[in-house]
Amino acid sequence: MQTNFTPEQLADPGIATANKILRTCVHCGFCTATCPTYQVLGDELDSPRGRIYLIKDMLESGRPADEKTTLHLDRCLSCLACMTTCPSGVDYMHLIDHARVHIEKTYRRPWRDRALRSLLAWVLPHPGRFRMALVGAKLAKPFARLMPDRRLRAMVEMAPPRIVGPAADDRGMTYAPIGPKRARVAILTGCAQKALNADINESTIRLLRRAGCEVVIPPNLGCCGALTHHMGRDDQARETARSTIRAFLAADAEAPLDAIIVNTSGCGTAVKDYGHLFAQDPDRAGAERVAGLARDVTEFLDSHGLPPVTQPLSLRVAYHAACSLQHGQRIVAAPKALLGQAGATVVTPADPHLCCGSAGTYNLLQPEMSAALRDRKVRTLEATGPQVIAAGNIGCMMQIGQGTGVPIVHTVELLDWATGGPRPAALTELEHAA
Structure with a gap:
């Protein structure tokens, strides 16, 4: 794809990266065959190829995002099926992420949208707040059908039938391996997951201990930043991710880690991409160290061995x-x-x-x-x-x-x-x- 960014625009590292990505697209359309939203809506602008054109036009012109562009980019799931399909290796993930940051900075959404997004960014990365929200949603569930806002209904209907009690604060804990020690690993315990299903982390710890792992949960461990990052709030994402990076680096400095285990794949994808998120940040080296250690729990067990x-x-x-x-x-x-x-x-x-x-x-x-x-x-x-x-x-x-x-x-x-x-x-x- 031909691009026409000015030298002044290309001096911006984000634009320079977007330009490189755009130039790899050859308009072949293979991505449309595996795009979920295109399959449902049949609109070219709701396909990766169509969104790439919208992003190119928005960034090249240097204009603020408009309602039409925002609509179609908001409909993108960031499922990345297009990247698996693409024969040209278009890095759509980083392109759509950059576009969302541009939208967040230049487009003024209707007040209901702004309020909802701010609420989600305030609640979801914090297990305590999220648990309270789930309790409130469960109480409101019988009245969900009466709610005029479809997104508010969706939030209420998401509440599970059983709300788990607060998980014990296991930050700062170290669990000894069962049998001979074969590895030292740390776990990212997650945010929403701790509020929705504490059993997952408990199962992970037991499984890793049986596999001969010393399991560390660092103190001061927080959100990985994935949820706010995908909402275009990169500054907020970096700040929460920064504390998590420092927590893991402290555990690694105490005694070298063989891996950082992630059992929520959405978080794992974000953590493995920390080098990109912190590319222009003083903490880049630490971010890359953490990203290099990150392993999905099944990825780790596949190479390490199942008990x-x-x-x-x-x-x-x-x-x-x-x-x-x-x-x-x-x-x-x-x-x-x-x-x-x-x-x-x-x-x-x-x-x-x-x-x-x-x-x-x-x-x-x-x-x-x-x-x-x-x-x-x-x-x-x-x-x-x-x-x-x-x-x-x-x-x-x-x-x-x-x-x-x-x-x-x-x-x-x-x-x-x-x-x-x-x-x-x-x-x-x-x-x-x-």
Whole structure:
């Protein structure tokens, strides 16, 4: 793609990066075949190719973002299926991220949009605030259909039937390995995940300890910055990420870490990209160190080795591949291989590359499109006849769980159970209900 940025514009590192990305696009249109929003809406401007044209025009002209451009870029899930498909290697992830920062700085959204986005940015990265919001949403749930704002309805309907109590503050804790020590790892315990499902972190710790890992949860550990980053709030994202980076670096300085384990794939994609987020920042070296250590929990166990299986899974498991894991981190085979080693019969739904519609805050900001994608994903998962659905991202679990009665659990919960841990709560609750 030919671009026409001025020398003055290219002096901006962000524009220079965008220019390089734009020039790799050859207009082939392969991306349209795997774009979820284009498949639903059939509008070229709701495809990666169309959005690239909108971004090029906006950035080249140097103009503020307008309503039309904002509409179509807001509809992008950042699922990154287009990057997996693209034969030219277009770095769409960093291009759409840059465009969202430009929108955030130059476009004045309607007041309802501004209020909602500010509320989400204030609540979601903080487990305590998020838990309080979930309790409020649960109380309001019977009245959701009466609410005139569809996005407010989506927020209320997202509240799970069971609100977990506050998870114990395990920051600053170190857990000894079971058996000979083979590695020292730290865990990113997450934000929303701690409020929605504390069992995932507990399963991860048990599993890693059985695998011979000393497990560290650094003090002062906070949000990775992913949620605010994808809303175009890079300054806020960097500030929260900075404290997390420093927490991990302190643990690494105390005794070298072999890996930083992430069990929420959306966070993992963000952490692995810290070098880019902090490219022009004094903390770049530390950010790159943390990014280089980051591993999805299944990625780590695939190379490190699964603990001995003591109670094989005799279950038909439909594996849902989170977009941030399969497209963002290119981890596809490891989770399914581990589940197979644990004794499960693993089945894959049709069109596994397509997004479920969760995508961070997307299901709250674009509820209609999100619901259409969720319903399609649920149909393909249920068509495999599973006894349980496994996924590696809490957002996907919540999203899919709203549309199906099949229990959905995190992959590590099943692996933990197979290697000596407790039966996942979702399976126990289903058994009791039956």
